[in-house]
Amino acid sequence: MRSKNLQSESINTGSMADIAFLLLIFFLVSTTILQEKGLILRLPPEVKNPTSVEVKDRNVYNIRINSRNQYLIEKDLRQNLVGLREELQTFVLNDTGSAEWAESPEKAVVSIKADRGTDYKTFIAVLDEVKAAYYEIYGKRVGVTGAEFRLLDLSDPEQRALYDKGRAGIPMNISIAEPDAANS
Amino acid sequence: MQPTVKPKENDMKKIKTKTRSKAEISTASLPDIVFLLLFFFMVTATIRTVDDQVEVTQPQAEAISKVDQKTLIRELAVGPPKDALVGSEARIYSEGKWIKMEDIAQWVMEQKQTLPESQRDQMIVMLRADEYVKMGMVADIQTELRKADARKILYRTRQQGGQ
Numbered sequence: 001m002r003s004k005n006l007q008s009e010s011i012n013t014g015s016m017a018d019i020a021f022l023l024l025i026f027f028l029v030s031t032t033i034l035q036e037k038g039l040i041l042r043l044p045p046e047v048k049n050p051t052s053v054e055v056k057d058r059n060v061y062n063i064r065i066n067s068r069n070q071y072l073i074e075k076d077l078r079q080n081l082v083g084l085r086e087e088l089q090t091f092v093l094n095d096t097g098s099a100e101w102a103e104s105p106e107k108a109v110v111s112i113k114a115d116r117g118t119d120y121k122t123f124i125a126v127l128d129e130v131k132a133a134y135y136e137i138y139g140k141r142v143g144v145t146g147a148e149f150r151l152l153d154l155s156d157p158e159q160r161a162l163y164d165k166g167r168a169g170i171p172m173n174i175s176i177a178e179p180d181a182a183n184s
Numbered sequence: 185m186q187p188t189v190k191p192k193e194n195d196m197k198k199i200k201t202k203t204r205s206k207a208e209i210s211t212a213s214l215p216d217i218v219f220l221l222l223f224f225f226m227v228t229a230t231i232r233t234v235d236d237q238v239e240v241t242q243p244q245a246e247a248i249s250k251v252d253q254k255t256l257i258r259e260l261a262v263g264p265p266k267d268a269l270v271g272s273e274a275r276i277y278s279e280g281k282w283i284k285m286e287d288i289a290q291w292v293m294e295q296k297q298t299l300p301e302s303q304r305d306q307m308i309v310m311l312r313a314d315e316y317v318k319m320g321m322v323a324d325i326q327t328e329l330r331k332a333d334a335r336k337i338l339y340r341t342r343q344q345g346g347q
Binding site (some may be wrong): 019 | 211214215218219221222225226229243245246247249257301308309310313314315316318319320322323329330331333335336338339340341
């Protein structure tokens with residue numbers, strides 16, 4: 001008698017789980033988890049009277065893209081970006097002290113200039129390569145790969161120190177010039 | 185001897201009744217677990233309030249970085265409209281509104297108002313543009329953003345090889 005009484009007192013919660021699952025599935029379907037991943041860049045401030053600053057030609061790595069999505073990299077016409085990353089690294093670091101490459105990593109500038117008719121995709125591909133090249137340089141200095149360097153958690157002081165050490169003295173100088181008008 | 189035997193019998197009885205009532209596994213905690221999951225999803229996810237009116241296929245990239253402060257991000261979608269009536273030219277869209285090129289400065293001002301004062305200069309504009317948008321348009325947007333002093337820009341991309 002007693003045990004029967006106890007059982008009738010407890011409410012059956014089996015359907016509760018079903019309801020909760022239903023709600024859960026509804027949320028899974030109707031929502032998106034925001035993923036803010038991409039190439040981050042800081043645009044230069046707007047200046048009213050631009051003054052031109054002479055930058056030595058050897059310190060600038062020129063990448064031009066035309067409206068047919070072809071690349072002109074340091075005066076060479078190219079169809080793809082194979083090997084660009086390695087070239088950028090030799091250009092920026094210039095370990096051999098060549099007169100052709102940048103005087104010092106600090107002074108090196110990578111200039112990307114697109115045409116108005118260039119596809120966004122092509123531009124992103126170039127920007128990606130340039131950023132990847134820099135991250136690999138940073139990574140190499142602290143003994144990690146470029147991908148690992150990007151994943152460093154800046155809120156952790158130990159990793160922050162590693163990050164600062166990697167970046168010290170090598171600013172990521174990427175210049176994005178205003179595109180020319182089409183067919184120029 | 186006698187006193188020890190009697191309690192034993194009693195114990196046996198007790199155990200028997202206990203096992204009887206536990207014949208069914210209690211599922212009372214299951215809803216709690218599922219609700220916990222539900223709350224987790226509600227907090228981490230955002231409801232897609234308005235469907236994008238532009239078709240965007242993001243380009244792929246490898247050297248991408250993640251932005252931690254989600255609250256600082258404001259989004260601009262650029263691409264050809266889904267609705268053919270609007271035209272086939274690429275246009276700018278944000279949170280249910282079409283934005284004209286000359287209105288970007290205004291838009292930036294409005295978005296900055298929604299941020300706390302100390303964070304206004306840290307606003308990040310996430311540009312979610314279609315692969316085949318022309319650079320001329322992107323450059324125009326950048327010029328407008330520079331004018332409006334919203335200089336942190338995030339080119340939203342897909343992970344290479346991934347989704």
